[in-house]
Amino acid sequence: MNCRRCGTPLEKPGDYCLTCNTANADAVVAEFGPDRAHLTLLDEDDVVGETTVTTRPEDRERLSEVQLRNFAGRVADEIRRKRPETVYAAGEREPLRETRAQLHHEFYRVPDGGASDDAGAAGDPSDDDREPDVSPVVRWVLDRRGDRSLAVVETPPREKIGGSHSTLIGGRKGRKAVQTVAEHPHVKKIVPGPIDAGGTGSRTGLRAKATRAGTNGNVRLLLRDGSSVQENRIVTTAMDRETGERVREDLNEALRDAELQDA
Numbered sequence: 001m002n003c004r005r006c007g008t009p010l011e012k013p014g015d016y017c018l019t020c021n022t023a024n025a026d027a028v029v030a031e032f033g034p035d036r037a038h039l040t041l042l043d044e045d046d047v048v049g050e051t052t053v054t055t056r057p058e059d060r061e062r063l064s065e066v067q068l069r070n071f072a073g074r075v076a077d078e079i080r081r082k083r084p085e086t087v088y089a090a091g092e093r094e095p096l097r098e099t100r101a102q103l104h105h106e107f108y109r110v111p112d113g114g115a116s117d118d119a120g121a122a123g124d125p126s127d128d129d130r131e132p133d134v135s136p137v138v139r140w141v142l143d144r145r146g147d148r149s150l151a152v153v154e155t156p157p158r159e160k161i162g163g164s165h166s167t168l169i170g171g172r173k174g175r176k177a178v179q180t181v182a183e184h185p186h187v188k189k190i191v192p193g194p195i196d197a198g199g200t201g202s203r204t205g206l207r208a209k210a211t212r213a214g215t216n217g218n219v220r221l222l223l224r225d226g227s228s229v230q231e232n233r234i235v236t237t238a239m240d241r242e243t244g245e246r247v248r249e250d251l252n253e254a255l256r257d258a259e260l261q262d263a
Helices: 065-082 093-102 114-119 125-129 136-145 171-182 241-257
Strands: 027-032 036-043 046-054 086-091 106-109 187-191 207-210 219-225 228-236
Touching: 027 065, 027 093, 027 136, 036 065, 036 136, 046 065, 065 093, 086 093, 086 136, 093 241, 106 241, 171 187, 171 207, 171 219, 171 228, 171 241, 207 241, 219 241, 228 241
Parallel strands: 027 086, 086 106
Antiparallel strands: 027 036, 036 046, 187 228, 207 219, 219 228
């Protein structure tokens, strides 16, 4: 593949061109398996390349901590070569989570089941113009790339938290849940709500869930710890319920990755 701007041959498809400082892929879709990650490189709605990163677990069952970190590091290096605006990821949670931690790109988790649900709509006439050989995960991403982009909030996560109530239930885990939500690029502000101690007791420890978006695109972060419940308002950059639901799905995936929701 050659650079789309200056024609310089690229070492790998979708690489950022260092000759004329041009990106040749604006998004990467990473699909993680237990011992491999398949990367699909997108430029707008076109697939411009694919590559696979593999590893080999020593015990043939799961990666050790060092192997996991090294595997994720190789995937992250491949993504950095492209300098994409956005990364979409699906599949095995551990390597996905570790790769996300090593990158500083806008990063979206494709919701579990979302890709397969969309793949079931293959009979839709609008499918005729789509890439015929892409995976359900890539098709899910392509279906949403035409949507209006949401504004990205540059405010540091700690500065997004405010309001008249400063106490959070759940101690360290409660703070982790709010921090996880605050790190999302489309969250503008989190306003902690009052604590209701009259709920039903739970033995599962703190659980967190983003609730259904309102007509203005905002959602609520529901924290439940034992008999205490706290509803926190999340102000997003979404403009309506549909785009707010996209943010909500993303937040719940992040909370699951942080082990604050039941899988």
